Amino acid sequence: METHEISNRFLKHFEQRGHTRVPSASLILDDPNLLFVNAGMVQFKPYFLGEVPPPYPRATSIQKCVRTGDIDEVGKTTRHNTFFQMAGNFSFGDYFKEGAIEHAWDLLTKSQADGGFGFDPARLWATVYEDDAETAGLWRKVTGIPAERIQYRGAEDNYWDMGVPGPGGPCSEIYFDRGPEYGREGGPAVDEDRYLEIWNLVFMQELRGDVSPKKGGPVLGELPKKNIDTGMGVERVAYLLQGVENVYETDLVRPVIAKAEEFSGHKYGRDHTDDVRFRVIADHARSGVMLIGDGVTPGNEARGYVLRRLLRRIVRSMRLLGVHEPVLPEFATVVRDAMAPSYPDIARDFDRISDVMRAEEEAFLATLTSGSRIFDLAAEETKSSGGDILAGDKAFQLHDTYGFPIDLTLEMAAEQGLQVDEDGFRTLMEEQRQRAKADAASRKSGHGDLSVYRQVLEQHGETQFLGYTDLQATAKVIGLLADGRPVRSVAEGGKAELVLDRTPFYAESGGQVADTGVLVGDGVELKVHDVQKIVPGLFVHRVEVLSGEVGVGTELTGSVDAHRRAAIARSHSATHLVHAAVRGAYGRRAAQAGSLNSPGRMRFDFTTAGAVSPDVLTEVEEEVNDYLQTDVEVQTYVTTKDKALELGAIALFGEKYGNDVRVVDMGEYSRELCGGTHVDRIGQLGLVKLVGDASIGSGVHRVEALVGQDALRYVRKEQLLVSQLASTLKVPTDQLPSRIDDVLGRLRNAEKEIERLKTQQVLGSAGSLAERAQDVGGVALVAEKLADGVDSGGVRALATEVRNRLGSRPGVVALFAPQGEKLSFVVATTAAARDKGFAAGKLVPSFAESIGGRGGGKPDMAQGGGTNPGGIDQAIAALRTAIAAR
Numbered sequence: 096m097e098t099h100e101i102s103n104r105f106l107k108h109f110e111q112r113g114h115t116r117v118p119s120a121s122l123i124l125d126d127p128n129l130l131f132v133n134a135g136m137v138q139f140k141p142y143f144l145g146e147v148p149p150p151y152p153r154a155t156s157i158q159k160c161v162r163t164g165d166i167d168e169v170g171k172t173t174r175h176n177t178f179f180q181m182a183g184n185f186s187f188g189d190y191f192k193e194g195a196i197e198h199a200w201d202l203l204t205k206s207q208a209d210g211g212f213g214f215d216p217a218r219l220w221a222t223v224y225e226d227d228a229e230t231a232g233l234w235r236k237v238t239g240i241p242a243e244r245i246q247y248r249g250a251e252d253n254y255w256d257m258g259v260p261g262p263g264g265p266c267s268e269i270y271f272d273r274g275p276e277y278g279r280e281g282g283p284a285v286d287e288d289r290y291l292e293i294w295n296l297v298f299m300q301e302l303r304g305d306v307s308p309k310k311g312g313p314v315l316g317e318l319p320k321k322n323i324d325t326g327m328g329v330e331r332v333a334y335l336l337q338g339v340e341n342v343y344e345t346d347l348v349r350p351v352i353a354k355a356e357e358f359s360g361h362k363y364g365r366d367h368t369d370d371v372r373f374r375v376i377a378d379h380a381r382s383g384v385m386l387i388g389d390g391v392t393p394g395n396e397a398r399g400y401v402l403r404r405l406l407r408r409i410v411r412s413m414r415l416l417g418v419h420e421p422v423l424p425e426f427a428t429v430v431r432d433a434m435a436p437s438y439p440d441i442a443r444d445f446d447r448i449s450d451v452m453r454a455e456e457e458a459f460l461a462t463l464t465s466g467s468r469i470f471d472l473a474a475e476e477t478k479s480s481g482g483d484i485l486a487g488d489k490a491f492q493l494h495d496t497y498g499f500p501i502d503l504t505l506e507m508a509a510e511q512g513l514q515v516d517e518d519g520f521r522t523l524m525e526e527q528r529q530r531a532k533a534d535a536a537s538r539k540s541g542h543g544d545l546s547v548y549r550q551v552l553e554q555h556g557e558t559q560f561l562g563y564t565d566l567q568a569t570a571k572v573i574g575l576l577a578d579g580r581p582v583r584s585v586a587e588g589g590k591a592e593l594v595l596d597r598t599p600f601y602a603e604s605g606g607q608v609a610d611t612g613v614l615v616g617d618g619v620e621l622k623v624h625d626v627q628k629i630v631p632g633l634f635v636h637r638v639e640v641l642s643g644e645v646g647v648g649t650e651l652t653g654s655v656d657a658h659r660r661a662a663i664a665r666s667h668s669a670t671h672l673v674h675a676a677v678r679g680a681y682g683r684r685a686a687q688a689g690s691l692n693s694p695g696r697m698r699f700d701f702t703t704a705g706a707v708s709p710d711v712l713t714e715v716e717e718e719v720n721d722y723l724q725t726d727v728e729v730q731t732y733v734t735t736k737d738k739a740l741e742l743g744a745i746a747l748f749g750e751k752y753g754n755d756v757r758v759v760d761m762g763e764y765s766r767e768l769c770g771g772t773h774v775d776r777i778g779q780l781g782l783v784k785l786v787g788d789a790s791i792g793s794g795v796h797r798v799e800a801l802v803g804q805d806a807l808r809y810v811r812k813e814q815l816l817v818s819q820l821a822s823t824l825k826v827p828t829d830q831l832p833s834r835i836d837d838v839l840g841r842l843r844n845a846e847k848e849i850e851r852l853k854t855q856q857v858l859g860s861a862g863s864l865a866e867r868a869q870d871v872g873g874v875a876l877v878a879e880k881l882a883d884g885v886d887s888g889g890v891r892a893l894a895t896e897v898r899n900r901l902g903s904r905p906g907v908v909a910l911f912a913p914q915g916e917k918l919s920f921v922v923a924t925t926a927a928a929r930d931k932g933f934a935a936g937k938l939v940p941s942f943a944e945s946i947g948g949r950g951g952g953k954p955d956m957a958q959g960g961g962t963n964p965g966g967i968d969q970a971i972a973a974l975r976t977a978i979a980a981r
């Protein structure tokens with residue numbers, strides 16, 4: 096049975112049983128605690144928590160999920176996918192345990208002819224939580240499953256929560272016995288490979304805190320109602336029903352393996368190591384496409400980093416299969432064809448997805464090229480110093496700076512007959528992980544405990560935002576926190592977080608920075624520094640008490656800093672216009688990837704393949720400023736999402752929109768879904784001046800612009816700079832470029848000349864040095880300290896020259912050049928000296944210690960450096976002794 100059919104049957108089954116079909120939420124639903132949506136219940140969380148009344152008592156969905164905790168397991172086991180689909184049915188205070196068991200059992204065991212999955216009931220097992228005899232009894236009653244096939248398991252296995260504070264509850268899981276050839280008898284408690292978990296029924300009934308009950312943490316309280324949250328692994332059911340061996344061989348994933356076989360000429364199913372690579376490629380390609388589809392772009396942090404890691408693992412795996420050419424866009428096409436029937440957006444938005452993949456692959460291939468150079472240097476250094484183990488810090492540097500996976504370093508080292516100090520590498524990695532962990536922990540505590548804010552929200556509902564029309568309003572304090580804890584009042588000089596029932600202050604969102612201003616009441620004055628929606632719908636004002644005392648219930652009049660707000664509004668409106676112009680220039684594929692609207696200045700990031708030419712940006716600037724002259728009125732209105740999209744409004748990837756959306760309209764030219772504040776007429780922008788663009792990583796470009804007076808000031812400053820330069824260089828402004836070229840050219844020539852003279856001067860001393868050669872045991876030894884500052888190239892040239900002058904005599908030249916706190920040295924031997932057994936490289940250890948130095952090389956010439964120029968005389972003496980001793 097095809098995977099799409101499994102999903103369809105699931106949804107149909109539950110629709111027939113009174114469930115409302117709800118589309119999958121985006122993978123990057125807005126939840127500060129979650130990197131990616133990792134379960135079907137995430138979008139329903141407010142209903143479980145009782146924050147919002149559920150619009151339906153029962154729901155069903157197929158949710159896109161990403162879990163990356165087990166990324167290293169992918170391909171090695173039969174069942175780990177980073178992207179997977181979770182089919183779920185949900186009851187919000189409606190049916191509970193018995194209903195959940197009945198619905199699931201019926202769908203699993205109903206014959207395929209009757210619309211079910213047709214599993215053999217005799218091969219299904221159930222697990223229940225510790226002492227949940229009630230559920231065990233229900234399994235027996237509803238399904239007739241014998242007691243031997245019901246197992247009790249502890250919290251580790253049979254308690255479910257989101258992995259973060261929030262709703263949770265005991266659960267009961269359904270397993271399928273794949274048969275004796277897959278492992279030991281004894282049910283899921285004994286072997287989870289043979290007994291494959293296919294469905295988890297969670298009895299969502301309580302709230303957990305910082306420590307999960309899975310790990311022995313306490314339950315903080317009951318949820319308002321008893322709910323059901325179930326999750327069936329669509330890919331797992333597919334692999335059982337399709338008679339294949341693992342999730343990677345199912346109909347929606349296997350085609351990528353086929354493509355990789357075609358590229359590499361290797362065959363899947365022949366060699367275990369290759370097979371793991373094939374599966375990694377197939378899994379990650381699918382996750383990559385789905386993540387980009389939901390608006391993630393590769394980057395160095397958080398979600399972007401996960402995506403980058405997935406994509407790079409594909410490229411690396413392909414290399415290990417012997418393919419060096421770009422492959423990602425091809426894989427993306429295969430994934431699109433497989434997934435589009437269930438996710439049509441992937442096809443609609445495919446050009447952009449493919450562009451992002453191509454750009455990331457190009458960037459990584461370039462990385463591989465520069466990293467390979469570093470690798471070659473490190474390998475050469477290792478070999479020339481006589482070692483055969485590449486140092487751990489080199490492997491780490493390659494990993495950290497050049498994104499080289501350790502396997503790649505290992506493989507390249509092996510090709511050169513080298514080993515890698517893996518222990519050293521791992522120690523450094525571990526140190527880095529600890530640093531990152533400490534960092535993440537400190538960031539998290541900055542977040543505070545969200546439950547306090549949720550309580551305020553629950554008691555008082557969402558903050559009413561008045562700031563679209565009013566910059567001043569009277570409101571009442573309904574929540575007050577200091578240091579993340581609720582307090583009754585805060586006195587003069589104190590800092591607090593304050594929630595009002597209504598507010599004219601805009602909270603940071605959609606790239607628009609927060610308003611600032613003051614709040615004044617009877618005998619009390621506060622300054623508002625920042626406003627954040629810490630939980631959706633709740634505006635939290637970060638304030639400082641300038642005078643008096645503020646408490647819960649205090650009436651305050653808020654005044655937004657109007658001047659600043661107007662400048663922010665100009666920026667935000669400018670962002671919309673720049674967005675429209677960029678889309679005009681690059682088409683729909685230029686997707687907005689982030690923006691910042693601060694007073695007088697805007698920043699706009701967008702993705703597009705390839706370089707952004709300066710000409711296009713000039714055109715964008717022209718077009719926007721041209722359009723300003725139409726001075727159209729900015730209209731805002733609320734409508735349904737469908738209607739807005741029909742009108743051609745731009746919606747942003749990864750943004751969550753409700754059914755009612757706000758549209759900001761600047762004529763036909765620009766129409767976007769947006770909750771921000773804008774100017775009344777676009778003429779108020781005055782001037783929009785682009786001040787630069789930069790590529791900030793794979794296919795993402797950043798344009799910055801100044802707006803209004805700030806734009807004018809910028810232009811004026813540039814003008815001043817140019818006229819200052821012109822007066823310094825004494826030319827009219829239009830001749831500046833040629834004058835600067837001229838000056839730089841002369842400077843370069845002068846530098847070259849100085850270099851030449853210096854070398855000449857150094858070489859000029861070769862004759863007198865050679866004359867000062869001393870006989871040490873039949874060897875002519877020239878061992879000298881040079882004047883300060885000769886560079887290592889000069890030392891080398893001089894040593895060669897002195898050696899030449901020693902002619903056919905056995906001779907050793909050792910020159911030491913102090914360079915401030917450091918020094919460099921060269922040892923050179925004549926052929927006759929080498930015949931007597933004096934190798935330059937072998938002489939270095941005799942004096943290295945005296946100068947805190949290292950170095951090495953071939954028999955005819957060795958070179959190195961040191962950190963103790965004070966030890967040069969001692970080094971010379973040591974060298975003489977070493978030669979005399981032969």
Ligand code: SER
Nearest residue numbers: 134136295324325326
């Ligand atoms: N939330 C549960 C899970 O992810 C059931 O849907 O397993």
